[in-house]
Amino acid sequence: MxxxxxxxxxxxxxxxxxxxxxxxxxxxxxxxxxxxxxxxxxxxxxxxxxxxxxxxxxxxxxxxxxxxxxxxxxxxxxxxxxxxxxxxxxxxxxxxxxxxxxxxxxxxxxxxxxxxxxxxxxxxxxxxxxxxxxxxxxxxxxxxxxxxxxxxxxxxxxxxxxxxxxxxxxxxRPTIRDRLRRYMTDRSSALCPDCQGRLTRNPLRIMDCKQPGCQHLVAEAPKPLESxxxxxxxxxxxxxxxxxxxxxxxxxxxxxxxxxxxxxxxxxxxxxxxxxxxxxxxxxxxxxxxxxxxxxxxxxxxxxxxxxxxxxxxxxxxxEEDVLRGIYVATLGREAQRAGMGLLQELRRRGMRGLMNLEARSLKSQMRQANKERVRYCLILGDEELGRGQATLRDMMKADQTSVELVHIVERLMGLEGV
The missing domain is CATH 3.30.930.10 (Bira Bifunctional Protein; Domain 2)
Known part of the structure; x- marks a missing residue:
């Protein structure tokens, strides 16, 4: 079971x-x-x-x-x-x-x-x-x-x-309770079972009962402010x-x-x-x-x-709406994945929300995951781009992308809006 x-x-x-x-x-x-x-x-x-x-x-x-x-x-x-x-x-x-x-x-x-x-x-x-x-x-x-x-x-x-x-x-308080108790005692038959019990123990609790019959009585009952x-x-x-x-x-x-x-x-x-x-x-x-x-x-x-x-x-x-925040590093190839992990380590230690896939999935699958994670940016890095010292940076909110140099990439990413 x-x-x-x-x-x-x-x-x-x-x-x-x-x-x-x-x-x-x-x-x-x-x-x-x-x-x-x-x-x-x-x-x-x-x-x-x-x-x-x-x-x-x-x-x-x-x-x-x-x-x-x-x-x-x-x-x-x-x-x-x-x-x-x-x-x-x-x-x-x-x-x-x-x-x-x-x-x-x-x-x-x-x-x-x-x-x-x-x-x-x-x-x-x-x-x-x-x-x-x-x-x-x-x-x-x-x-x-x-x-x-x-x-x-x-x-x-x-x-x-x-x-x-x-x-x-x-x-x-004794005066407040006594006035309310006397009023409700004369009308106790109209009280709900719970309030009939409250009448002797704690009559003030009758004041916030939600039963219609009790509410009707409370409307005309003596109020604490009067005493x-x-x-x-x-x-x-x-x-x-x-x-x-x-x-x-x-x-x-x-x-x-x-x-x-x-x-x-x-x-x-x-x-x-x-x-x-x-x-x-x-x-x-x-x-x-x-x-x-x-x-x-x-x-x-x-x-x-x-x-x-x-x-x-x-x-x-x-x-209640999720705010796009942080970065997803999508990688293609073993060396690109290693470089991406090192990059995320640095970004996370500087306070950025950073995510990536660790299972060598396809780029399409990784981009779907980036959308689910509600990140603001996606950095796309493959082995070939790594060799050229470049990557593609995509703004998920504006749906546009640009080629970026990997030199000083951490500083560049930390300066972006919405990270």
Missing amino acids: KLKGVRGAPDLLPQETARWQRVETATRFLLQRYGYAEIRTPVFERTELFVRGIGEGTDIVEKEMYTFIDQGEVNLTLRPEGTAPVARAYLEHQMAAQFPLVKLYYLGPMFRRERPQSGRYRQFHQIGVEAIGSDQPAVDAEVIDLLWALMVEEFRIPDLQLRLNSIGDAAC LCEACAAHFTEVRGLLDHLKIPYTIDERLVRGLEYYTKTAFEVINPRLGAQNALAGGGRYDGLIEVVGGPSTPAMGFAVGIERVIASLPSAE
């Missing part, structure tokens, strides 16, 4: 990974400009970290985690999200002693056992950003500015929407003022809540309306209570996560 991959954990084939590499490279450059340093945490952690950090009443903990017992009888879980592991590493390595504001980012796979569908996978990948150590609204604004720059300026995804809300803190305490209201006003100053467009979405219990105050999402049901490309907010929940002192923090699969699906068609 032929073995197949696991459903919901797709392979990324070579023709797809170029787009992933572009996204990852652009991300690293931008985050470094904002002063963020990369952190890499293990793909599995002790299960208790996620139960305490994410919350027992969440769908992730109750339904979606991949949990197992290892040979040492330790209960482990493949990470379903990246913030709790970063919080654990922040505490374990005493990172607060190094900087008052610790700015970290990560890229990597996460795992949730969900029903696979377009834009939702069991193994998926995220870009995560965490700023730990400050409760200032300016941190919220800079993190959101960073996300907007990443999505709009680096990835150049059109028609995005930034949605913003505040969901209160430990002082006003903010004075401090949370002032914080949110300052965040909005800074975003206006930075010219970041946003819409207030009073129904927006985050699915993880550690979020407080500012909450936000970036939406791509073109993606249909799974249209949230990124989301985040402030999580001032998480560090304390996982065993540390009370520590304010702010961050977001970006779904890389949904970013890839959102890239404009122009970004």
Whole structure:
């Protein structure tokens, strides 16, 4: 029987990974400009970290985690999200002693056992950003500015929407929850089965339920902004003022809540309306209570996560087209092949993308391969041309060619456009 991959954990084939590499490279450059340093945490952690950090009443903990017992009888879980592991590493390595504001980012796979569908996978990948150590609204604004720059300026995804809300803190969250719980309890028969369970555990999760009946109730339900305490209201006003100053467009979405219990105050999402049901490309907010929940002192923090699969699906068609780049050396004859290998060695070590056929195929076959490899130039070299110190250089984009001297050929090729 032929073995197949696991459903919901797709392979990324070579023709797809170029787009992933572009996204990852652009991300690293931008985050470094904002002063963020990369952190890499293990793909599995002790299960208790996620139960305490994410919350027992969440769908992730109750339904979606991949949990197992290892040979040492330790209960482990493949990470379903990246913030709790970063919080654990922040505490374990005493990172607060190094900087008052610790700015970290990560890229990597996460795992949730969900029903696979377009834009939702069991193994998926995220870009995560965490700023730990400050409760200032300016941190919220800079993190959101960073996300907007990443999505709009680096990835150049059109028609995005930034949605913003505040969901209160430990002082006003009980009031927010109690008002919503009382409202929904009187109408509980109209809630879906999942939301009936959320009503006692985490009523705020009802706010982002996608079932039509629940959405109808939420439209008239008490909103978090109506019950903010004075401090949370002032914080949110300052965040909005800074975003206006930075010219970041946003819409207030009073129904927006985050699915993880550690979020407080500012909450936000970036939406791509073109993606249909799974249209949230990124989301985040402030999580001032998480560090304390996982065993540390009370520590304010702010961050977001970006779904890389949904970013890839959102890239404009122009970004998905392969760019002609590099050179293919087509050779005819044993001596020409040896000379071509030496030439490619020099070009590659100078940073050029260089390819050739090593199986002595026909020139026609090699030219077909050059087209498949999407190179900008093809250098055609035969034993006879080698004896004359010449070769033919073909521009694959312009479909023209010229005879070139092999003397100083490396410098000549390195000076070409599109290599």
